Amino acid sequence: MILKKISLSNFKNYELEQLEFSSGVNCFVGKNGMGKTNLLDAIYYMCMCKSNFAVNDRNIVRKGEPFFRLEGAFLRNELNEKLVCKVIPGTKKTIELDDVPYAKILEHIGHYPIVMIIPDDTLLATEGSENRRRFMDMTLSQMDQDYLRHLMAYNRVLKQRNAALKAFAKQGNFQLGLINTYNQQLLEPAAYISEKRKHFCTGFEPVFAEVYKNVSGDAEQVEVNYKSHLLEEDFEDLLIQTMERDRILQRTTIGIHKDDLVFKIDEFALKKFASQGQLKSFVLSMKLAQYELLYLEKNIYPILLLDDIFDKLDGDRVRQVLELITNGKYGQTFISDTHPNRVQQILTELGIENKQLKIENGKAVLIENEEA
Amino acid sequence: MNFSSKLIEDAVMAFSKLPGIGKKSALRLVLHLMNQETVHTEQFSEAILKMRRNIKNCKNCHNVSDQDICNVCNDPHRDRSLLCVVESIRDVMAIEDTGQYRGLYHVLGGVISPIEGVGPDTLYIDQLIIRAQAEEVKEIIMAISPTIEGDTTIYYITKQLKDTNVGVTTIARGVAFGGELEYADELTLGRSIISRIPYGSR
Ligand SMILES: Nc1ncnc2c1ncn2[C@@H]1O[C@H](COP(=O)(O)OP(=O)(O)OP(=O)(O)O)[C@@H](O)[C@H]1O
Ligand SMILES: [Mg+2]
Ligand SMILES: [Zn+2]
Numbered sequence: 160m161i162l163k164k165i166s167l168s169n170f171k172n173y174e175l176e177q178l179e180f181s182s183g184v185n186c187f188v189g190k191n192g193m194g195k196t197n198l199l200d201a202i203y204y205m206c207m208c209k210s211n212f213a214v215n216d217r218n219i220v221r222k223g224e225p226f227f228r229l230e231g232a233f234l235r236n237e238l239n240e241k242l243v244c245k246v247i248p249g250t251k252k253t254i255e256l257d258d259v260p261y262a263k264i265l266e267h268i269g270h271y272p273i274v275m276i277i278p279d280d281t282l283l284a285t286e287g288s289e290n291r292r293r294f295m296d297m298t299l300s301q302m303d304q305d306y307l308r309h310l311m312a313y314n315r316v317l318k319q320r321n322a323a324l325k326a327f328a329k330q331g332n333f334q335l336g337l338i339n340t341y342n343q344q345l346l347e348p349a350a351y352i353s354e355k356r357k358h359f360c361t362g363f364e365p366v367f368a369e370v371y372k373n374v375s376g377d378a379e380q381v382e383v384n385y386k387s388h389l390l391e392e393d394f395e396d397l398l399i400q401t402m403e404r405d406r407i408l409q410r411t412t413i414g415i416h417k418d419d420l421v422f423k424i425d426e427f428a429l430k431k432f433a434s435q436g437q438l439k440s441f442v443l444s445m446k447l448a449q450y451e452l453l454y455l456e457k458n459i460y461p462i463l464l465l466d467d468i469f470d471k472l473d474g475d476r477v478r479q480v481l482e483l484i485t486n487g488k489y490g491q492t493f494i495s496d497t498h499p500n501r502v503q504q505i506l507t508e509l510g511i512e513n514k515q516l517k518i519e520n521g522k523a524v525l526i527e528n529e530e531a
Numbered sequence: 532m533n534f535s536s537k538l539i540e541d542a543v544m545a546f547s548k549l550p551g552i553g554k555k556s557a558l559r560l561v562l563h564l565m566n567q568e569t570v571h572t573e574q575f576s577e578a579i580l581k582m583r584r585n586i587k588n589c590k591n592c593h594n595v596s597d598q599d600i601c602n603v604c605n606d607p608h609r610d611r612s613l614l615c616v617v618e619s620i621r622d623v624m625a626i627e628d629t630g631q632y633r634g635l636y637h638v639l640g641g642v643i644s645p646i647e648g649v650g651p652d653t654l655y656i657d658q659l660i661i662r663a664q665a666e667e668v669k670e671i672i673m674a675i676s677p678t679i680e681g682d683t684t685i686y687y688i689t690k691q692l693k694d695t696n697v698g699v700t701t702i703a704r705g706v707a708f709g710g711e712l713e714y715a716d717e718l719t720l721g722r723s724i725i726s727r728i729p730y731g732s733r
Contacts, residue, residue, distance in 0.1 A: 326645050340690065
C-alpha cells in the first residue's frame with residue numbers, strides 16, 4: 160500500500176500544503192518545532208481517524224481556524240483510492256473513501272494498516288499496563304473490526320458499571336440487579352477480546368524474537384507473555400467474587416481492562432535488568448514485529464512511520480534498522496530527523512532510493528538528491 | 532444584532548432560546564408576527580400557554596395526555612394484552628405513525644445510564660412491573676434503542692419480570708444498531724414491530 164499524495168488544510172501548523180511521496184523511503188528533515196511529527200501524524204490520522212498523540216480534534220485544527228481537512232491519494236491492492244477526512248470540532252467528523260462517507264468511522268480502521276514508531280515507545284516497557292494494552296488494541300483493531308467493536312462495547316459497559324458503583328456509594332444503597340446486568344453485558348466482549356489477545360501473543364512472540372535478533376544483533380532470549388485474570392478463572396465467577404471489593408472501591412477491579420504483557424530478557428524481567436540500549440532495541444523490535452504481523456494478517460504492506468529515528472538509536476543501529484526495513488519485507492516508509500542529511504547519507508551508502516523533504520514552519524520543500 | 536426596540540429584542544431572545552432557532556430565524560419570526568393582525572399572535576400565545584399549563588402525563592403509561600388517562604389507554608379497541616415499552620413520548624408518536632401497532636404503551640422516560648445520573652429508580656420501571664402483574668398483559672415488546680444503555684435497560688427489566696407470566700420480545704433489529712429509534716423511517720419501524728422476536732434469541 161502506498162500513499163502517493165497528501166493535501167493538508169489547517170492541520171496543526173500546516174495552513175495549506177500538498178506533497179507527493181516516493182513509494183520507498185521518504186525523509187522529513189528540519190529543525191525542532193517545524194512540523195515533522197505533525198506531518199507524520201497527518202498520515203496516521205488518515206489511517207486511524209485520530210491523532211497518535213491522544214490530542215482531541217479541537218487542538219489539531221490550526222489555531223484560529225474553524226476546521227481541518229486531509230486528503231490522501233492511496234494505492235491499495237493496485238487500486239487508486241481517495242481518502243478525505245473533514246473535521247469541524249463540535250460536529251460529527253466525516254471520513255470519505257472515494258467520496259462515499261463511512262456510516263461508522265470504525266469501518267475504516269484497518270483499511271490502511273499503519274505502524275508509528277515514536278521516541279515515547281519506551282513507555283511500553285517502563286510505564287503502566289495501559290500502554291501495553293493499547294499496543295495490543297492498536298494492532299488487533301487494525302486486524303479485526305469486531306475486536307474494536309467489542310472493545311468499545313466493553314469500555315462503555317465498564318464506564319456505566321463504575322458510574323453505577325459511584326452512585327450507589329453516594330446514595331448509600333446497592334442495586335444488585337443492575338450490577339448483575341452489567342456483569343452479563345461484560346461477559347461476551349471480554350471473552351472475545353481475551354481470546355484475541357491470547358491468540359495475538361502466541362503469534363507475536365516468534366516474529367518478535369526474530370526481529371529482536373536482527374535489531375540488537377544479540378542472542379538473548381526474549382519473551383512476551385499475556386497476563387489476564389480471565390486466563391485463571393471464569394470471568395463471571397470472578398465478578399461475583401470481587402463484587403464486595405468493587406462496591407467498596409467504587410470501581411470494577413477485575414477484567415480485561417487490567418490485562419498486561421510481561422516482558423522478559425533471558426528469563427529476567429525486562430524493566431529491572433535491561434540496559435537502556437536493550438530497552439530501546441526491545442520496544443523498537445516490538446513495533447517492527449507489530450508491522451510484520453499486520454502484514455501477515457492483511458497481506459498489505461502497512462505504512463511505516465519512524466519519528467525522530469536518531470533519538471532512539473546511534474548511527475550503527477540506525478543503519479541496521481534502515482537495512483532491515485528496506486530488505487523487501489517492509490513497504491513505504493516515512494522518517495523524520497532533525498539533522499539535514501544524516502539519514503540520507505546512510506540511505507545513499509546503502510544504495511536505497513529516497514525522497515528528502517525539508518520541513519520549515521508548516522511548509523515542505525523538496526531537496527534534490529546530490530548524487531545524480 | 533442591534534435592535535431599535537427593546538420589545539423586539541426581548542421577543543427575539545425568547546424565540547432564540549428554542550432548539551434549532553438562531554437569532555436570524557428568531558428575528559424573522561418576530562417580524563412576521565409583527566406584520567400580522569394582533570389577534571394571530573394572541574391565538575398563537577394562547578395555544579402555547581394552554582398546552583403548557585394543561586398537558587399531563589397519562590397515569591397509566593406516562594404518555595402525554597390531555598386527561599389523566601391518555602387516548603390510547605382509553606381506547607376500548609386497543610389490545611390490552613400487549614405492552615410496548617419505549618424510552619420517550621416521541622417513540623410513541625413514531626410507532627403510532629406506522630399504524631401497525633394496536634396494543635398499549637409504557638413510556639420509561641429514558642434508559643438506564645448512571646453516567647448521566649439515570650438509575651432504574653429514575654425511570655418508570657417499577658410502574659411497568661406493577662402493570663405487568665396487575666393487568667391482563669401477555670407480552671411486553673421492548674422498542675428500545677439498540678445501544679449499550681438500551682441493552683442494559685432491556686436486560687434489567689427482563690430480570691425483574693422473571694416471576695411474572697409475560698413473554699418479552701424485542702423489535703426486530705431492522706433498526707440500524709446504534710441508531711435512535713425516532714430516526715428509523717416508518718416502514719422499517721412498522722415492519723420491525725410486526726416481526727418482533729422473543730428476547731434472548733438474537
Ligand atoms: N493546532 C495547531 N495550530 C498551530 N500550530 C500548531 C498546532 N498544533 C501544533 N502546532 C505547532 O506545531 C509545532 C510542532 O510541530 P512538530 O511537533 O511537528 O515539530 P517537529 O518538527 O516534529 O519538531 P521536533 O524536532 O522538536 O520533534 C509547534 O510549533 C506547535 O506550535
Ligand atoms: Mg517531532
Ligand atoms: Zn396511557
